[in-house]
Amino acid sequence: MHKTLLRWGGLILAGHLYAHPGHVEDVSTAAGGASGLPPSEVRISEQGGYRVIQANGVPNHEIGQFPGPGCPNAASAQSYSFRMPLQPKTNATFTKLKQQAIGVALNGVPFDPGTAEYWKNDRTSGWHIEAIGGGKSLGLDRNLAHVQPNGAYHYHGIPTGLLATMSEQKEPKLIGYAADGFPIYAQTSQNRSSYQLKKGSRPSGAAGPGGTYDGTYEADYEFVQGSGDLDEANGKTGVTSEYPGGTYYYVATAGFPFYPRMLKGTPDASFHRGPPGGGPGGGSQMKGVGGSGGQQGGKSGGMGQAAGGNPIQKFDKNGDGKISMEEAPPPMKANFSQHDTNGDGWIDAEEAKSLPTPRGQGGGPGGGGQPPQ
DSSP states (O other): OEEEEEEEEEOOOOOOOOOOTTOOOOHHHHSOOOTTSOOEEEEEEEETTEEEEEEOOOOSSOOOOSSBTTBOOOOOOOOEEEEEESSOOOOSSOEEOOSSOOEEETTSOEEOOOOSOBGGGOTTSSOBBOSSSSSSOOOOOTTSEEEOTTSOEEESSOOHHHHHTTTTSOSSOEEEEETTSOEEEEOOTTOOOOEEEOSSBOOOGGGOOOSBOOSSBGGGEEEOTTSSSSOTTSEEEEOOSSOTTOEEEEEEOSSTTSSOSEESSOOOGGGSSSSSSOSTTOOOOOTTSSSOOOOTTSOOOSSSOOOTTOHHHHHOTTOSSSEETTTSOHHHHHTHHHHOTTOSSEEOTTGGGGSOOOTTSSSSTTOOSOOOO
16 A cells, blocks of 8 residues: 655744753754745555655744754755555563664654764774763754754754744654654753763763763763653653554653654664664655656755765765765775875764765766765
8 A cells, every 4th residue: 555644845934942051042943944945744654554854954933043053964855755564563671773863853853862982082982972961063954953064954952943833733742753663752841851961970980971961972971760751762651643552652752852862663774874774864866746866866855865975975984974084995094094084083074075076976877976985
């Protein structure tokens, strides 16, 4: 069965604001809009036991000005094709997620609470910097969202602009679906996260950044059973308007973890970074939705742009927005220090501009160019 459930386009301006602890809105990034972007397009359908969400990733509300302070990336249309089971099942243990979208909003914008920032830029340190609540500004707009190096706009917190378009809906408000198929609702007064800041100070010296646990890092928090009514995945079982018989569901909260960092079910492969799959930065086609787009070496269609000409999208295997020495192909490794101009051990989006176009991702259909070096 192929059943189209929802399709919308156009831009709706919004002004409702949810308060998030530790977040100070940057006026310069919140005052802008989505000018220069195509209208929001999303199609939600049911196909062969799956819910399929195809979208160009452009939100149906005002966004911040990007590039902007703390976020040097410009927003651009994407080519998403996510799917999740219509009848998801819970597992005995949680599935932890790293560097991938945990779900997608009804407007086609991914929920992606993680970041690519670490203490001392060392991803092995165990000290992963948070986008909300910490001392480092990552240029979030009033929707608690910003843009990845590939142009993908994504939510780190409760999508206030999206919620403002749902004023007539009953609470809790369904805002999207997780990668395992379970629904995601916006927080109400009846839902509280069970994560708390640790007491005391972090280890210092070579073991950690030191200082008081204040929410700067993911490891500043711990799960405290009974302190809230949500489980480790920020979820619970209950009855909602959409599920009168009851269901397990996740809650987007104003406090940590904001969105689940682990899932109760099994995430679909379409949410994995890069090709294959069509998740953020992915390359799946979007047939029937403004033409096909995003296929390597092909032509970009109406729903997003191809990944062509972007070395980071081709070689960034873990989705952190950078190329490490381990991820670099042999020619790039031989000249790595020439492109890693700040010597931090990664080639970031700005440094990648000095790289040649990857083979098969430029020069029109069929690609062309040489591997980055």
